[in-house]
Amino acid sequence: MQTFAPTDGREPGALGALLAEIPPEHIALAQEALAEVGDAAGSRTLVALADHLSFAIKRHRRGLQLEYPLQAEVAHLYPDELARARRILAVVNRRLDAQHTPQLPSAEAVPIALHLVNAGFATGDLSLTYTMTGVLGQLFEVVEQTYGRSFDTSDVNAARFITHLRYFFVRARTGRQLHDGQLAFGTAMRTAYPEACACALRLRAVLELRLDHPVSEDEVTYLTMHVARLTTPDRDG
Structure with a gap:
């Protein structure tokens, strides 16, 4: 039993x-x-x-x-x-x-x-998963429009990006966004990957609009990192 x-x-x-x-x-x-x-x-x-x-x-x-x-x-x-x-x-x-x-x-x-x-989240509310799925699709459209090509979600860097975004939703919902004070790292990422940074700022705008909540600078830094890894897989992002 x-x-x-x-x-x-x-x-x-x-x-x-x-x-x-x-x-x-x-x-x-x-x-x-x-x-x-x-x-x-x-x-x-x-x-x-x-x-x-x-x-x-x-x-x-x-x-x-x-x-x-x-x-x-x-x-x-x-x-x-x-x-x-x-x-x-x-x-x-x-x-x-x-x-x-x-x-x-x-x-x-x-x-x-x-x-x-x-099942991977602490919440039992399936509405979060429905919302997240729709927004994830929109975010990938932004990346694909920015770079003018589609991306294979079975690629390891795409999988990492999706996983990061999935847990961003949980952090945002519970008020636990990343606030690590990664100022130097963020500056280095913006300098090394200006296009990825510009794309991350577009992603931030979508997230803030859809979630009605501000996205922290550290979250933008990590979005930049994942966009860079996704779009330049031959380089160490």
């Missing part, structure tokens, strides 16, 4: 109320799918996935299908999570097929991937 305990600051009663609304077989389905693909998920992720699957199954039985507008962004920004989500969905659909229950459409891998992305 598995015990569920909140790990994100929510009241135990809130988790209990959510669990009470999910059929036990859907909790078991989520647990089996995560286990089969080797995804060691905490209680929060398991419950969130079970809740999503339960609602998706009920919707699908009624012939209701949702369109997910972030499909392109998820595929572009989170290829690893999307690959894992597709494996989870494949396990779920095998179980549903064995139960003579209609299988879920392939598009359901998108919200499952977002739940996996969300």
Whole structure:
């Protein structure tokens, strides 16, 4: 018997109320799918996935299908999570097929991937992940427009940039932006990579507009560093 305990600051009663609304077989389905693909998920992720699957199954039985507008962004920004989500969905659909229950459409891998992305954060609020995904896509558009070319997000420097931005969102949300006083480093970065610095300032403008919160100078310095690494991979950024 598995015990569920909140790990994100929510009241135990809130988790209990959510669990009470999910059929036990859907909790078991989520647990089996995560286990089969080797995804060691905490209680929060398991419950969130079970809740999503339960609602998706009920919707699908009624012939209701949702369109997910972030499909392109998820595929572009989170290829690893999307690959894992597709494996989870494949396990779920095998179980549903064995139960003579209609299988879920392939598009359901998108919200499952977002739940996996969300698992990496201290917050259980999926709305942050939706907002972050849309803004990340916009930020990459700014970089691509600045340099006049597209970037492969499977590249190690792109992956580092995405990871940095993902955790910037968490820092900004919790009021813990970087304030290391890296004045000399920032000056050196602006001198060595003026185009990357100009791009980072454009990224800052987008972030401040979308998040309605100022972005610190140190955060701009690190944005400059990651843009430089992304756009000049043959040099030591």
